[in-house]
Every structure is written in structure tokens, then in C-alpha cells.
Amino acid sequence: MKPYSKHIVVKILLGLITALSLGLLLYYAADIIKIMSSMDNFRAYIHSTGHWGPVMFILFQVLQIVVAPIPGEIVQVAGGYIYGAALGSFYTTVGLILGSAIAFYFTRFIGRDFVSRLLQKQNVKWMSFMQDERKFSIFLFIFFVVPGLPKDMLVFVAALTSISSLRFFTILLVGRLPWIIGSAAVGSTIQTQQYTVAIIISVIAVIGFVLGYIYKDKLINLFSRAEHANKTPKMEEIIEAVETKEAKENKETNKVISAVKAKAAPALNKSRDIATVKNKG
Template sequence: MSNKATSLHERLIRLAPVGILVLGLAVGYALGLEKYLSLGYLAEQRQAMRAYVDGNAVWSALLFVGAYILAVAFSFPAASVLTIFGGFLFGWLLGGALVAVGATIGASILFLATRSAFGSFLRQRVDGVVKKLADGFRKNAFSYLFVIRLAPVFPFFVVNIAAALFDISLGRFVAATFLGILPGTFAYAYLGQGVDSVLVAAQAAGREAQISDLVTREITIAFFTLAVVALIPTVVKQVRQRRGGV
């Protein structure tokens, strides 16, 4: 086999995981799976779903974690809704724990697939400001990623992909992701535990419940406050390093 053919074969192997994830996302939309990941579907099936969970606790938990892993790995936009599902079906504590595990595993799969396919290719071609940003991010990878996870300003899947391109180690990615999403995860799971009254009210009003019916301004402010507080040590460290280098 020639060097050119070998190089092409290796490139295809690197791209295969990302190709599978993209294909899975396309198949999911083609099958209309998004309709099952909505508060409207939860409103219609809440009694049947809760009855199934009550009768099959362990199996239901495993199915839920598996579904969450797939949704995150394939970048299906359903994290908030699924977290609410978890709180409604399993309670805020167990539901939040299941979500944290599923989200971290799913995010890690996407992270590894992206890093394998594009990480080294892009890192060899960045320069200037982008390279300085990447180097700074790499040196404080855990702190920066932890802060980004605390305050979900960017879509979850975007952060998973960006982290892979900035050459963060898998261990730091997993730790920062798991710990960073815990406050928001348990907050949404807690909202899900009490979502029944919101679903009933929305049905009575002849409309479908929305995430905005549950998330208050106070909760959003709390997330950003947590992120700011978590960022302070990193900022102080950077200031001290710059002063020391002068």
C-alpha cells in the first residue's frame, strides 16, 4: 500500500467517529425523535412513564442514562428537557445524578470523536491571537471549562467540540464537565420534580408547556453568579503572573 493510500486510510479512520455521530443525528431527525423530547410529550405520557418507572426502577434508570448519553453524543438539542424528565421520573436527587453521569459520558464521546478527527489538524494551523487563546485555555483548562459549564452561555455541544480543538486532556475535560454541570443539573432536575403542575396548567390553557415556564430570572442570575465566583481565582492568578513578568 502506498504512502498516499495509507494516509487516506488513516484519515478515514480518524473521521469515522464524527461521521457516525453526524449520521446518527440525521437519522434521529429523519425519524422525528425530537417530538419525544419535549414537554408536550411528557405532558401526554407522564402517567404512563411514571408507572413504568415505578414498576421497573433499575431498568428505567439504565434506559434513561443510555438515552441521555446518545442525545448528548449525537448533539441532539434536548439536554434541558431530558434533565426535567429525569427530575420528574426519578426525583431531583437520583434524577440529577443520572443526568450528570449520562451528560458527562455523552460529552466525552463527542469530545474524543472531535479530537480524533480534527484536533491535531487545526492545532497545527492556528497562529496569532487564536494560538495565544488556545495556549491560555490549555494552561487553565479545568478552571475555564468549569466556569463555562457553570453558566451555560454556549450550547452544550459547542463546548464539547471547542474543548477538543483546544487540546484539553480527557481527564480534565471529564472532571470539569461533571463538576461544572452539577449545580445546573440538580436545579433543572428539581424543577422537573415539580413540573406536573406546570404541565397541567399549560394543558388547561390549551398550549404546550415551555422551558421558560419553569426557569425563573433568579435561577439564571444564580448560574451566572456561580460562574463569576468560580472565575475569580483564575483571574487573580493571571494578574499575579503578569505583574511578576513585568
């Protein structure tokens, strides 16, 4: 089988798997909504699965990343509510990595055209200028750190850019881990009825969310202006500059060689004349 044929087959198989997964998700949508209606319902369902509880919790976190309508805050807080701050943060982080990996690699290798059209329909103009990996890395970090910004959508957007996988997932963890731990801590304090601590953490989170939502456009515009002011040359520009410099140096070298030849020509001609006379003699 030719390489391009294998690529097409892989795309078809993964497309069928995706369609089947979405079909199952829609079929069980009512049950999922009921389970996610409250943390008590969610905890009861997770406990009812026995030893599979952590796996099911991670699966819900994966779905939260891949399927935007599922509220991530409920899952993250519920992690601490069910398993405590430490384990809740761990399971949530595992789900975050798996869900982000599915969304990222699906978009990059299979659904690039589909996601591009979807984002165009959503009119995501403020993401279109982030094509440079260095600039986009800073952009991602700001979005992942500041609450109230569309973090899950950024996973799909990042896959459309040239950012490396290692860089993306490093930024993802560094930016989102503090808020995951904070959410799990809120859930843990609610479960242990330490409501004062839960209220303090929640108020800080809400303030951060509101400020992030209000000033997100200003942050983006400020970042954009700063990047344009300190614009670094692209690789193509660097190569062109080097080639131009080399061309100029070669031109100067050729001029020097031509000048040396011109100066040496009379002496060479005289030597040839002397040699000719001697030969005749």
C-alpha cells in the same frame, strides 16, 4: 497495514458511523420533537419502553449533549419528574458523561478540523485565547458553574485545546453536578405537586441564568485581564532561560579556566626549561 493506514481506516469508519447516526437522527427528528414537547409526553414514552426506560432516558441526555437543538433543561428536569431527584440525577449524570465523552473524543481525534471551521463560522472569539491548560481549567469551571452560558459547546472547544481528559471531566462534573441535582429536584417536586419548593428552586435558577447571561462577557473579560496581569511563563520561556543561564555559567567557567592556565603558564614553562637542562646535562 502501516500505522498511518490504520489511522485513516479508523477515521473513515467513525466518519461513516457518525453520518449514519446523524441520518437516523434526522429521520426520527419529528418523533423526537413530539416526545420532547412536554414532560408528560416524555415520561409516557420512557415508561412505554419498559425495562429499557433508563437506557432510553440516558440516550436522550447523550443526544442533548451531542446535538445542541435538544433542550438540556427539559431532559434534566424530566429526570426528576420520572425517576425522582436521586435516580434522575444519576441517570442524567451518566448521560452527561457519555455524551460529553463522545463529543470530546470525536473532536479531539477525528473532527478537529470540522469543529474548528464550525466555531470560526459561529464567531466564537471569546474562546480563542484559552490555550493554556491552567487558565482554561478556571475558564471551564466558571462556565460550568454559572447558568446561562453555552456549556455543551464548551465540550467541543475543550477538545481543541491541550487540556487533559481527566482534568476536563473532573471540572465538568464538579461544575455541572449541582445544577443537575437542582433540575432533578425541581422535576421531583413538580411530580409530587410540591409546587412551592419547585417555584423557589426555579426562581433561583432563573435569577442565576439571567445574571450569568447578562454578565458572562464581563466575567470573561475580567478573567482574561487577571490572567494577563499574572501571566506565568510558558515552558519554552523557562527552557530558554535555563539554557541562557547555563550558557552564562559555562562562559564564566571557561574564563576562570583560561585565567588559571594563563597564571600557571610561566611556572609550567620554567619547569619544562629545568627539565630540558637536566636532560642535556
